[in-house]
Amino acid sequence: EVELLESGGGLVQPGGSLRLSCAASGFRFSNSGMSWVRQAPGRGLEWVSGITGSGGATDYRDSVKGRFTISRDNSKNTLYLQMNSLRVDDTAVYYCAKGDRLTDYWGQGTQVTVSS
Amino acid sequence: DVVMTQSPLSLPVTLGQPASISCRSSQSLVYTDGNTYLNWFQQRPGQSPRRLIYKVSNRDSGVPDRFSGSGSGSDFTLKISGVEAEDVVLYYCMQGTHWPFTFGQGTKLEIK
Numbered sequence: 001e002v003e004l005l006e007s008g009g010g011l012v013q014p015g016g017s018l019r020l021s022c023a024a025s026g027f028r029f030s031n032s033g034m035s036w037v038r039q040a041p042g043r044g045l046e047w048v049s050g051i052t053g054s055g056g057a058t059d060y061r062d063s064v065k066g067r068f069t070i071s072r073d074n075s076k077n078t079l080y081l082q083m084n085s086l087r088v089d090d091t092a093v094y095y096c097a098k099g100d101r102l103t104d105y106w107g108q109g110t111q112v113t114v115s116s
Numbered sequence: 117d118v119v120m121t122q123s124p125l126s127l128p129v130t131l132g133q134p135a136s137i138s139c140r141s142s143q144s145l146v147y148t149d150g151n152t153y154l155n156w157f158q159q160r161p162g163q164s165p166r167r168l169i170y171k172v173s174n175r176d177s178g179v180p181d182r183f184s185g186s187g188s189g190s191d192f193t194l195k196i197s198g199v200e201a202e203d204v205v206l207y208y209c210m211q212g213t214h215w216p217f218t219f220g221q222g223t224k225l226e227i228k
Contacts (some may be wrong), residue, residue, distance in 0.1 A: 029135055035217070037165075043221040044220075044222040045157070045210070046153075047216055047219060050215065062117070063215045091161065095165075100212065100217070101153040101212030102212060104170070106165055109164060
């Protein structure tokens with residue numbers, strides 16, 4: 001059974017940093033692209049970043065480029081999202097999702113709140 | 117970035133009757149490998165999204181056969197052949213062809 005467990009969310013001040021983690025199990029992690037998707041309160045889904053199975057290619061939505069970094073440790077079956085220079089409009093539930101072009105399984109999400 | 121436009125954003129439905137959601141992309145979603153990476157997701161309140169349909173028309177395991185996807189190029193449709201009460205939630209289309217990937221705005225079904 002595929003399981004994705006996000007952690008690392010919390011309350012941070014504008015300009016601060018957080019690192020999200022996603023522990024994966026139930027599938028061959030190193031063979032799967034992965035994605036981070038977020039959802040602000042009462043809003044729609046917003047793709048944030050993706051990474052290929054090897055980690056050799058990554059991409060980001062424009063609003064987080066230069067501030068967020070996606071990475072993975074295939075030896076630990078874990079996906080990361082380093083978020084720096086956080087802004088109020090980064091406040092959202094952040095979901096880890098298996099796959100990139102074909103995101104199929106999603107975690108339960110971790111809340112990130114950016115507020116002073 | 118590819119813009120995904122869903123319509124309608126709110127869809128009044130009658131239980132037992134069919135329903136249809138449109139999703140249009142600002143450019144073709146045919147990838148260089150010949151596949152079209154257009155997916156549909158359902159989201160219930162307080163829950164994570166669940167994928168229903170992948171690559172336009174492939175239904176995920178466990179998804180009732182009243183759900184179907186169709187379309188090509190830049191014009192896609194999700195159909196529910198006969199809406200049941202549990203279907204009256206949110207639906208999103210998503211393109212996975214062009215990075216950065218993008219979602220539609222979401223369509224909320226509601227009881228008429």
